[in-house]
Amino acid sequence: EQINKGKYEHYMQKEIHEQPESLTTTMRGRLIRGGSCKSKSVLLGGLKDHLKIIRRSRRIVFIGCGTSYNAALAARPILEELSGIPVAMEIASDLLDRQGPIYREDTTVFVSQSGETADTLRALEYALENGALCVGITNTVGSAIARNTHCGVHINAGCEIGVASTKAYTSQIVVMAMLALAIGDDTISSQARREAIIDGLFDLPRYNYATALEGALKVKEVALMHSEGILAGEMKHGPLALVDENLPIVVVATRDACFSKQQSVIQQLHARKGRLIVMCTKGDAASVCVSGSCRIIEVPQVEDCLQPLLAYHLTVLRGHNVDQPRNLAKSVTTQ
Numbered sequence: 366e367q368i369n370k371g372k373y374e375h376y377m378q379k380e381i382h383e384q385p386e387s388l389t390t391t392m393r394g395r396l397i398r399g400g401s402c403k404s405k406s407v408l409l410g411g412l413k414d415h416l417k418i419i420r421r422s423r424r425i426v427f428i429g430c431g432t433s434y435n436a437a438l439a440a441r442p443i444l445e446e447l448s449g450i451p452v453a454m455e456i457a458s459d460l461l462d463r464q465g466p467i468y469r470e471d472t473t474v475f476v477s478q479s480g481e482t483a484d485t486l487r488a489l490e491y492a493l494e495n496g497a498l499c500v501g502i503t504n505t506v507g508s509a510i511a512r513n514t515h516c517g518v519h520i521n522a523g524c525e526i527g528v529a530s531t532k533a534y535t536s537q538i539v540v541m542a543m544l545a546l547a548i549g550d551d552t553i554s555s556q557a558r559r560e561a562i563i564d565g566l567f568d569l570p571r572y573n574y575a576t577a578l579e580g581a582l583k584v585k586e587v588a589l590m591h592s593e594g595i596l597a598g599e600m601k602h603g604p605l606a607l608v609d610e611n612l613p614i615v616v617v618a619t620r621d622a623c624f625s626k627q628q629s630v631i632q633q634l635h636a637r638k639g640r641l642i643v644m645c646t647k648g649d650a651a652s653v654c655v656s657g658s659c660r661i662i663e664v665p666q667v668e669d670c671l672q673p674l675l676a677y678h679l680t681v682l683r684g685h686n687v688d689q690p691r692n693l694a695k696s697v698t699t700q
């Protein structure tokens with residue numbers, strides 16, 4: 366019944382709208398409330414025997430391709446904060462091309478919706494050869510990555526048919542946030558912070574760069590338009606030269622620690638006559654766009670689930686195939 370499009374025109378549209386349910390399924394049975402000394406915690410059954418080793422590792426290295434890589438990037442800040450362990454990020458093919466160093470003391474985490482992506486799988490073999498602990502985060506029970514890692518977590522997002530990943534992306538981020546909570550679980554000083562995150566798990570505020578990267582990837586994948594995700598602080602180091610009245614720019618300026626930086630970038634982009642579409646937190650329209658010349662998309666504080674919609678609508682307007690973009694495969698099983 367999951368394979369049916371139901372009332373939706375496209376699988377991608379359906380999968381975007383399924384996110385409230387898929388996220389609930391991802392978290393089901395894993396967030397624990399209650400108990401007197403420990404009021405809230407996370408239980409990831411597939412990891413419980415390995416958490417001690419993970420906590421002792423010298424680095425945590427996330428490895429993936431495409432959207433799965435972007436999901437890891439989105440979760441990195443919370444992982445660094447709660448684990449206190451250095452977190453490295455690797456695009457699977459790049460790690461292999463460089464034969465980058467992987468050590469016995471590393472925990473490597475393989476993120477893959479399908480669990481079958483050839484580059485990610487080869488990187489897993491490489492990490493196994495180098496003696497690292499290998500953790501899988503996949504959506505596919507019995508997949509090659511699920512079978513060949515030492516331990517792992519299934520994201521339980523349900524079957525995803527659209528080639529461009531949507532609900533799996535948000536569930537991956539939530540699983541990695543839960544992973545961060547589980548690793549940090551023995552640190553008393555961050556107990557209050559962890560409880561606050563559990564309470565508002567999906568209000569993790571620092572997703573915006575990954576959101577921009579992932580939004581740009583989606584626009585490329587399905588709307589077949591070139592686009593880039595750029596950090597606000599990097600605009601002045603090159604990309605600003607591209608801005609004129611012909612360039613549409615989507616600025617993610619929701620309330621977080623970088624909000625004032627985003628405000629000043631908006632002013633710079635405005636001064637160069639860029640065509641601005643600003644995503645901001647509800648009620649913030651006047652503070653993000655003083656000139657009144659931007660298009661505004663107000664989003665609730667928890668905005669993550671909405672970001673693939675831009676690519677979806679652009680694609681439909683341009684008449685392209687949303688679920689099966691040309692030249693792409695859902696699961697790339699060749700290197």
Ligand code: G6P
Pocket residue numbers: 430431432433476477478479480481482485528529530693694695696697
């Ligand atoms: C392909 C798909 C992408 C996906 C990537 C990684 O390139 O077209 O949408 O993000 O593979 O897939 P995985 O199954 O490993 O998450």
